[in-house]
Structures are given as C-alpha cells and as structure tokens.
Amino acid sequence: MYTSFQKHLSGIIDEIREAGLYKNERVIVSPQGAEITLSTGQKVLNFCANNYLGLSADKSLVEAATKALNDHGYGMSSVRFICGTSDLHKELEKKIAGFFGTEDTILYAACFDANGGVFEPLLGEEDAIISDALNHASIIDGVRLCKAQRFRYANADMEDLEAQLKSAMNCRFRLIVSDGVFSMDGNVAPLDRIVALAEKYDALVMVDESHSAGVVGNTGRGVTELYNLKGRVEIITGTLGKAFGGAIGGFTTGRKEIIEMLRQRSRPYLFSNSIPPLVAAAGIRMIEMMTETNTLQDKLHRNSEYFIEGMKKLGFDIKPTRSAICAVMLYDAKLSQEFAARLLGEGIYVIGFYFPVVPKGEARIRVQLSAAHETEHLDRAIAAFEKTGRELGVLKN
Numbered sequence: 001m002y003t004s005f006q007k008h009l010s011g012i013i014d015e016i017r018e019a020g021l022y023k024n025e026r027v028i029v030s031p032q033g034a035e036i037t038l039s040t041g042q043k044v045l046n047f048c049a050n051n052y053l054g055l056s057a058d059k060s061l062v063e064a065a066t067k068a069l070n071d072h073g074y075g076m077s078s079v080r081f082i083c084g085t086s087d088l089h090k091e092l093e094k095k096i097a098g099f100f101g102t103e104d105t106i107l108y109a110a111c112f113d114a115n116g117g118v119f120e121p122l123l124g125e126e127d128a129i130i131s132d133a134l135n136h137a138s139i140i141d142g143v144r145l146c147k148a149q150r151f152r153y154a155n156a157d158m159e160d161l162e163a164q165l166k167s168a169m170n171c172r173f174r175l176i177v178s179d180g181v182f183s184m185d186g187n188v189a190p191l192d193r194i195v196a197l198a199e200k201y202d203a204l205v206m207v208d209e210s211h212s213a214g215v216v217g218n219t220g221r222g223v224t225e226l227y228n229l230k231g232r233v234e235i236i237t238g239t240l241g242k243a244f245g246g247a248i249g250g251f252t253t254g255r256k257e258i259i260e261m262l263r264q265r266s267r268p269y270l271f272s273n274s275i276p277p278l279v280a281a282a283g284i285r286m287i288e289m290m291t292e293t294n295t296l297q298d299k300l301h302r303n304s305e306y307f308i309e310g311m312k313k314l315g316f317d318i319k320p321t322r323s324a325i326c327a328v329m330l331y332d333a334k335l336s337q338e339f340a341a342r343l344l345g346e347g348i349y350v351i352g353f354y355f356p357v358v359p360k361g362e363a364r365i366r367v368q369l370s371a372a373h374e375t376e377h378l379d380r381a382i383a384a385f386e387k388t389g390r391e392l393g394v395l396k397n
C-alpha cells in the first residue's frame with residue numbers, strides 16, 4: 001500500500017521543489033539573539049526573528065523559568081480543567097488582562113489554538129464573521145470550524161468592510177476580525193475606523209495582537225493602545241511566541257463572559273495540554289519587566305525608526321509601516337532570493353518572500369527589528385543592503 005502513496009507524495013514534493021517553493025530550514029546552534037551561530041559555524045546578525053523585545057534569551061526570563069522548573073516541575077500532564085491548572089497559570093492570565101486592560105484571559109498552547117478555538121463556541125449559523133482578507137492562517141482555519149456565515153473584506157479597506165457589514169445586517173451577531181499588524185507589509189489595522197464602523201453597524205470586534213503586542217503603542221500594549229481603544233474591543237488574541245519571550249503559548253483576553261464561555265466550550269483548551277509552568281513563570285516575569293520600565297519598547301521603537309530612515313535615505317523602496325516589520329520592496333522573485341543569499345554572505349540573515357506568500361510581482365525582503373539590536377548591528381545591516389543594492393542594480397546612484 002505505501003509504495004503508491006509514497007510515489008504520490010514524492011511527485012508532489014518534486015513539484016514543490018521545481019516551482020522553487022521548497023522550504024529549507026537553517027539550523028541555529030546558539031540561543032536566539034541579535035547575533036546567532038548557524039550549524040555551518042557562520043555567525044550572522046539575525047533580522048528575521050519575531051524576537052522583537054530581545055527576550056528570547058533574556059537572563060531574568062531564564063531565571064524565572066529555572067526557578068519554576070525547580071518549584072513546579074517540568075510538565076502538567078493534564079488539560080486545565082482536570083488537573084492542569086497551576087497558580088502560575090492563574091497569575092499569568094491575570095497579568096495579561098492587566099497588561100491589555102481587559103477583564104479576563106484564557107491561555108492556550110499557542111495562538112494558533114487560541115484562534116482555532118475562539119469562533120466555534122461563540123457564534124452559530126445565524127451569525128456573521130467579517131474577516132480581513134490578509135488575516136493569519138489560524139484565523140482562517142478557526143473561521144472554517146465555525147458555522148457562522150463568512151464575509152471577507154479587502155486588506156484594511158474600510159469601504160469594503162462597511163459594504164460587508166451592510167450585507168450582514170440580517171444576521172443575529174456580527175464579529176469583525178483583524179490582525180493588529182499584517183506580517184508581510186508591517187501595516188497596522190485601522191482599528192479606530194474598524195471600531196467606529198462596529199459601533200455604527202452593531203458589531204463586535206476581535207483583533208489578533210501577535211505581531212503588535214510588545215511592539216505597537218508607546219508602551220507596547222498593541223494597536224488598542226495606538227488608537228486609544230484600550231478595553232474597547234471585545235476579544236484580543238495573542239502569542240507568547242513572539243515579542244513575549246518567544247517560547248510557546250497563546251491567549252485570548254477580553255470580556256469576562258466571552259472568556260468564561262471559552263473555558264467551557266473551546267476545544268483546543270478542553271482537549272489539549274496546558275503550557276508548562278516554567279513558560280507561565282517566564283511570561284509573568286516578562287509582563288512585570290514591561291510594566292516596571294519602558295526601556296525595551298523604547299529601544300525597539302528607536303531601532304525601527306533608525307533602520308527605516310537609513311534605508312529610505314539610501315533610496316530603498318520601503319512599505320509604509322508602524323511596526324517592527326520593514327518590507328524592502330524588490331518586486332522580482334528571483335532578485336529577492338539572490339539579494340537575501342548575498343546578504344547572508346555579508347553576515348545578515350533575512351528572508352526574501354515572493355508569490356504565493358505575497359502577491360505576484362511584489363517580492364520583497366522582510367526585515368524584523370529587535371530591541372536586541374545595537375546601533376552597530378543596524379549600521380552593518382544598512383551597509384550590507386547598500387553594497388548588495390548597488391551590486392544588483394537596485395540602487396541606481
């Protein structure tokens with residue numbers, strides 16, 4: 001039996017390879033940080049991690065995790081409602097709600113699960129979900145698992161959102177859902193206008209802060225801070241796997257009754273293990289750090305501005321961004337791959353993206369800034385972009 005299935009799979013894998021879409025994984029042998037060591041021995045500056053606040057190898061997070069490892073052991077061996085809830089889980093949930101100015105929080109193994117488990121328990125076939133066309137895969141999958149009617153609007157297009165809201169007016173409840181920051185362009189969802197439309201058309205709002213929590217807003221509270229809407233959206237989802245320490249874990253935070261219902265009915269919560277106590281302990285420490293000082297958030301904002309200004313001055317075509325994601329537009333797929341390969345040769349690790357990850361003819365290199373970067377790192381990256389840009393004829397003068 002396996003022989004024919006094997007042939008089938010090999011055929012598809014060959015097609016993926018021929019289309020140039022085969023994903024290879026680079027092996028890192030050091031902790032995650034501004035500078036990392038690859039398995040080849042090469043040391044490179046890392047500009048493609050979601051390590052926005054530089055916390056992935058932070059000493060005080062490692063200390064908090066180590067202490068919890070000794071106090072609480074390694075794993076919980078249970079889902080939350082049987083015997084998988086520790087004091088650390090409860091404390092982290094409270095801390096996350098405090099951070100976002102929400103009423104309550106529920107933890108998941110990942111934000112993929114938070115998004116996978118948020119729609120189905122809350123909405124039924126008489127309801128509507130109105131989703132941004134560029135929302136994350138986990139939101140798309142979560143919507144698929146729910147019986148609600150589906151409406152889609154063009155990325156951040158408020159005219160289209162209004163049209164979709166009008167089409168959904170005969171539904172019982174309407175939920176608008178958007179990423180806070182869209183990961184390929186780095187653009188921020190126009191949450192002020194989304195909330196205004198929600199009020200006009202009597203809809204609920206959900207925002208996924210995975211790329212914006214810790215990053216967007218003066219104190220890193222995300223897009224609800226940027227638009228002065230703290231506590232005004234019904235549902236926020238997010239990850240502990242990006243700015244918040246980068247290990248694993250996700251959450252949904254928002255209105256009390258919504259979280260209560262998820263604890264009763266959300267399938268990835270009810271049927272999947274709880275995060276290890278050491279991850280919860282590091283999460284608690286992380287929120288404490290972000291509350292005690294604004295040093296990391298400030299440094300990230302300074303670094304992002306510095307890099308983007310430097311690149312613009314050289315004449316690179318940069319997508320408008322208000323996040324720590326900087327899309328350097330090259331348009332041509334092959335050029336984006338060649339450019340990234342040469343940058344790696346210069347010791348700068350970035351990824352070139354092209355269709356189908358981004359629209360056809362919009363190939364780019366995505367640079368992700370971090371509070372772990374020092375000015376010297378940013379200067380080295382800008383210099384490598386300049387050198388490569390001239391060699392490949394992207395920079396003309």
Ligand SMILES: *Cc1c(COP(=O)(O)O)cnc(C)c1O
Nearest residue numbers: 110111112136208210239241250
């Ligand atoms: C990364 C990401 C997720 C998934 O987060 P995990 O915790 O890694 O599963 C979900 N939504 C968005 C918008 C993301 O960027």
